[in-house]
Amino acid sequence: TFQPADRLDKPAIARYSRQLILPELGVKGQLALCGTSVLLVGAGGLGCPAAVYLAAAGVGRLGLVDYDSVELNNLHRQVLHTEGRVGTPKALSVATAVKGLNSTVQCVPYHLQLNSTNALDVIKQYDIVVDCTDNVATRYLLNDACVFTNKPLVSGSALRLEGQLTVYNYKGGPCYRCMYPTPPPPETVTNCSDGGVLGVVPGIIGCLQALEVIKMAAGQEVSYSQRLLLFDALDGTFRSIKLRPRQASCVVCGDAPTVTQLQDYEQFCGAKACDKTQSLRIL
Amino acid sequence: TFQPADRLDKPAIARYSRQLILPELGVKGQLALCGTSVLLVGAGGLGCPAAVYLAAAGVGRLGLVDYDSVELNNLHRQVLHTEGRVGTPKALSVATAVKGLNSTVQCVPYHLQLNSTNALDVIKQYDIVVDCTDNVATRYLLNDACVFTNKPLVSGSALRLEGQLTVYNYKGGPCYRCMYPTPPPPETVTNCSDGGVLGVVPGIIGCLQALEVIKMAAGQEVSYSQRLLLFDALDGTFRSIKLRPRQASCVVCGDAPTVTQLQDYEQFCGAKACDKTQSLRIL
Amino acid sequence: MSKVTISMANSVNISLEFSGGAELLFDMVKRHDVTLPENSQPWTIKSLLVWIRDNLLKERPELFVQGDTVRPGILVLVNDVDWELMGELEYQLEENDRIVFISTLHGG
């Protein structure tokens, strides 16, 4: 397992000098950050900015999960990939970019699809999980796995010219199922392939996810637990919403949970765990 | 000079497909974007995210100005640079990163310090100027040069855990001097070297600068002309402020301007045009 | 002579906003300022949903309402607060309320 250092060496002091002088971080916060492991699921439009700012800030270990490989049509928003890495697994491509920036971060690429059989094994090795995925089924999977392993889930999403950000399962706040007990009808779900997205929108949301993780890891208060940030890029406006608390009736994190192990989320949602097709034909 | 294409070729359609389907952009908006030249001044904490999202979205030509070279202590926030490029001019380092992502963008690095003798020659070759600089003197220089050449100036700044964003000199809105006719006393100005900055804060502001440029170039309404966005990373809050209109009394853009050519901005501000020293000793 | 007073709720002016894609069902218009007419009962979100279905929704109402509530995946906000904290369907609308319907995003 991951063994964080108990002091900053000379190169680390040089590298992080501009943030070490912040009273809100300081050496103590930096050591905490360097001692934190973060699992980032989805190495796409949200995952690229989140990964690069987490690595720059010096998280100790960064797990990067993506089953997909880089395509040319990703490059308008997935800014850590390159033309030369088209065809490469995205998790590896992001790991390559991140290691070039900060070789002192332990970078662990996972070129796999998270599912009910492997999710807990991966997630339990990390302190914080960042949801940068692109589909409903994986969002429920990550939520339930984070509830079972007691990990906070920093969730971002983006589509067209809008973005959303919230933190689930943190310090008594709600989980994804508290908010959305029933999955949306598959025909109402639009993905980035069908609906499009302006690249800088997930850019902004991914940066804000990194910020929430950094504050959490450094012992500062998190801003979006039991709150939802809405971003409208056309108006340039941000709106902060107060959300419900953890729900006693929640089937996974409530007082009498009925979901106690991971299930088949593609079946539960009636949709594939990717953004390539809109719904399962078999239903 | 820069000759934009009048249609999108097949690779461009593939590359931009996820944003072409946005009704707010479409082929017309993409062509406008591909026909726009943007000068980005400062290849640091703000310039890196702004450059990469502008290049990803497909601006036609991207000028990158920075006199400085990459240092290890930049890498906590200047995420396009790499450990291997420490010592390389920042403008070249960003150009290298950007070309790897999108080789169809004309990337023009300028490894120089903008000053009163060279600024107009560079700026007049571009449609939009993005202020990603780190000092007061260059901010006044860019402002005056943009007023003289009639270019909009998309201005961002960041320090510690705060960021600010506004658009100057656009469609009758104020310029930097309308807001701040007198430069601040040098001893009140804190730079990132002295005050520190959390890297993801300029990350978020730089992304928002790119968004303003993209909307401007694509013919959409800009959100922060005569408005100021304040970002507080500790609270996670954004606040949008209504600003004064263009001032009739402004010495550079007012009804009877008295400043009609570029001046010595280091002398005017009593501070060097870099973030390395705090004030001119000679004063 | 006796007076009969019929209790009627006054008409209510509110703003309705749709985002996250929910606006696609409303001619792409994100904000609608509407006057709900006088009613024999106070206006609630429950009766508002019926009014929206009958007056604003032109087609495919099943993408917005299911039974007497919003379909799964739509979050309702009352003046920037999650409707779960405000009584959900039973919340009684007040003058100048801002009711927002957000379709949750899943893209990345």
Place this chain on the structure above:
Amino acid sequence: MSKVTISMANSVNISLEFSGGAELLFDMVKRHDVTLPENSQPWTIKSLLVWIRDNLLKERPELFVQGDTVRPGILVLVNDVDWELMGELEYQLEENDRIVFISTLHGG
């Protein structure tokens, strides 16, 4: 008997906020809820600045005020609006106003 009425402005409750580094002059506290005492004249930003200098600013007042106004590089907001649109120093404070002093940032 005759009554003499002395016109006095009531005390005013406002919130003061400092950001962009201006809070460094105020013990790092970004928000101060203050009650301005009864005054022979209505409270304006001009008199507020004097009150701040005398009551909140502990040291180096020249980093905040110069003459009777704020030093260059500080922007004043009245309820999220640039004070230039509100009368600047002459603006008369009202109950619950939020006055923000922002030091302009120059870093990148």
